[in-house]
Amino acid sequence: MKLLLVTHFYPPEIGAPQRRWEGFVGHWTRSGIDVTVVCPLPHYPDGKGRPGSVKAHLRTQTGQYGERIVRVPFVPNAKSAAAKLADHTLAALASVPASALRTFDVVLTSAPGLPSLVAGEMLAKVRNVPHVVEMRDAWPDLLDQAELPGGRAARGMARVVTRAQSRADRIVTVSAAFADVLRHRHPAVPVDHVSNGITVDSVPAIDGSPLGEGPINALYLGTMGVSQGLHHVIDAASIAGSDVVNLTMIGGGNQTEPLRRHAAELGVPVTFRPQVSGDELWAAYASTDTVAVPLRAWPAFDYTVPSKLYEIFAAGVHVSAMLSGEARELVHNSQSGFCVPPEQPAALAAKWTQMHDTRTLLGQVPGASRDWVRRHADYEVLADRYASILRETVDRGKTR
Numbered sequence: 099m100k101l102l103l104v105t106h107f108y109p110p111e112i113g114a115p116q117r118r119w120e121g122f123v124g125h126w127t128r129s130g131i132d133v134t135v136v137c138p139l140p141h142y143p144d145g146k147g148r149p150g151s152v153k154a155h156l157r158t159q160t161g162q163y164g165e166r167i168v169r170v171p172f173v174p175n176a177k178s179a180a181a182k183l184a185d186h187t188l189a190a191l192a193s194v195p196a197s198a199l200r201t202f203d204v205v206l207t208s209a210p211g212l213p214s215l216v217a218g219e220m221l222a223k224v225r226n227v228p229h230v231v232e233m234r235d236a237w238p239d240l241l242d243q244a245e246l247p248g249g250r251a252a253r254g255m256a257r258v259v260t261r262a263q264s265r266a267d268r269i270v271t272v273s274a275a276f277a278d279v280l281r282h283r284h285p286a287v288p289v290d291h292v293s294n295g296i297t298v299d300s301v302p303a304i305d306g307s308p309l310g311e312g313p314i315n316a317l318y319l320g321t322m323g324v325s326q327g328l329h330h331v332i333d334a335a336s337i338a339g340s341d342v343v344n345l346t347m348i349g350g351g352n353q354t355e356p357l358r359r360h361a362a363e364l365g366v367p368v369t370f371r372p373q374v375s376g377d378e379l380w381a382a383y384a385s386t387d388t389v390a391v392p393l394r395a396w397p398a399f400d401y402t403v404p405s406k407l408y409e410i411f412a413a414g415v416h417v418s419a420m421l422s423g424e425a426r427e428l429v430h431n432s433q434s435g436f437c438v439p440p441e442q443p444a445a446l447a448a449k450w451t452q453m454h455d456t457r458t459l460l461g462q463v464p465g466a467s468r469d470w471v472r473r474h475a476d477y478e479v480l481a482d483r484y485a486s487i488l489r490e491t492v493d494r495g496k497t498r
Contacts, residue, residue: 106211114405121477186211215262275401295475322351333443
């Protein structure tokens with residue numbers, strides 16, 4: 099099977115979708131699938147290309163797993179919503195001529211970037227092959243709830259996404275709940291669920307130990323954007339007090355400076371650090387007592403699962419979640435920690451105070467969350483399931 103993957107995010111960049119493709123593509127190529135990836139030159143999250151990468155436009159590279167990679171241009175330093183849309187649109191437009199003359203049996207388009215859905219559909223039409231649409235988030239629902247500027251543009255993009263879903267030969271989601279939503283919305287399109295995950299053996303086990311004396315150490319690690327509602331985590335630290343919790347926030351995003359100001363206004367001594375990876379990432383987990391994983395109280399997040407959860411589960415670190423729906427159930431099923439409703443800082447502060455006063459990890463079973471990931475979300479298992487979906491789609495042929 100010859101697969102064309104159209105994606106806006108790909109290694110060596112660091113991020114959730116990049117980790118997803120690291121987990122899948124390596125397994126696919128080892129199992130005999132011929133993979134070609136069309137994606138922008140590496141520029142996430144800083145918006146800058148790697149040295150010498152400009153010369154790589156439209157040239158075929160060989161990836162670390164033997165896959166072919168065709169790199170297309172990007173818009174540098176795309177920080178605003180409008181600039182990011184321009185970046186995604188340029189890459190999507192460039193993907194069509196970069197891939198149209200290649201031979202493939204199926205096109206798999208991963209969104210976001212949302213404009214890539216149009217490029218993937220065009221490429222599937224050119225070759226008369228099936229088009230599989232992967233929705234990594236609850237789009238277009240989030241466009242109505244994410245407080246994005248430019249209402250008309252957001253509504254237009256929502257129509258583009260809905261149209262692409264309805265015309266796809268298959269849809270794959272990363273959450274089971276959103277798969278059910280799309281089955282109801284597009285009854286003529288087969289919808290499957292392949293969650294995010296982690297290669298468990300690549301993650302060091304950091305089983306929690308009894309809390310020591312003094313304040314508990316709470317960590318947030320990841321994107322600092324609007325969707326996370328991180329000001330509620332800072333509010334919780336303020337309510338609990340510095341004698342109960344020390345809060346560290348590692349990462350970056352368009353809310354970093356507003357969060358710094360919010361912490362300063364409340365007088366909360368939050369430590370902010372830039373994004374880390376590799377050994378620094380595991381060291382950050384090992385030095386904390388609990389990791390905060392919040393999302394906003396938007397209806398679409400009832401069927402959204404933060405990919406960071408699987409990494410934390412595999413490491414065996416305690417989770418302080420502010421989640422709803424499917425994500426809340428995963429925290430419960432994995433026995434990884436506790437979950438309070440989104441945007442309820444008083445509830446989070448109360449749990450942290452309980453941890454501090456009783457010196458417990460609130461019922462976490464050592465090793466349980468790592469075992470849960472190995473059974474349900476190891477990339478070796480997920481990659482096999484995904485490959486079966488793609489092969490079945492190719493066997494059925496183009497139906498839409």
